[in-house]
Amino acid sequence: MKQIKSNEEYAASTERGRVMVEFYANWCPDCKRIEPYFDEWEEKYASDFSMVRANRDELPDLGEKLEILGIPTFIAYENGQEVARLFSRDAKSKEQVESFFDQAYEK
Template identity: 30%
Template sequence: MAIVNATDQTFQSEVASGTVLVDFWAPWCGPCRMIAPVLEELDKEIGDKVKIVKVNVDENPDTASQYGVMSIPTLILFKDGQPVDKIIGYQPKEALLSHLNKHL
């Protein structure tokens, strides 16, 4: 499954069903650029179990505000539309997998 870019308008439909990892990011954020290839690897490895969605906080401030995103990158794991886990800051792939496996 490919990584999806969501907007304030499309966000709810993107996280409505299944397990979805949302990356709140911005292009100027160094740690966000560091985590992007990690998310690409995760998508290749477990994309059939977890959908990955990216939300640019500069272009979609309403969604970021709604979920209390104060620093980026912030990753929020949703299950059937409800947030179940939050990870703030850069994490290596193994740490992200550990968080995800708790909810799969």
């Protein structure tokens, strides 16, 4: 999965198409709990959206700008616009994250 390393790369990655972004941190136990599913999710949802990851601790300005207050946080983008967000309190299991993925672009 593509790892975002700068604010500019984040903007470029989310400006076109459907993109799911996960904000995480290396010390986050909930992030580590769902991390083993990323390859599966990338394959399962490849026709619906692309997936990228951004380390909240490495991009503090971006995290602040986007009001990433808990991790993991998932943000669904469509052509540069945020269309849905999954907050950390609801992103603790494979089932919760997949439910969000299934519903993110249905609006």
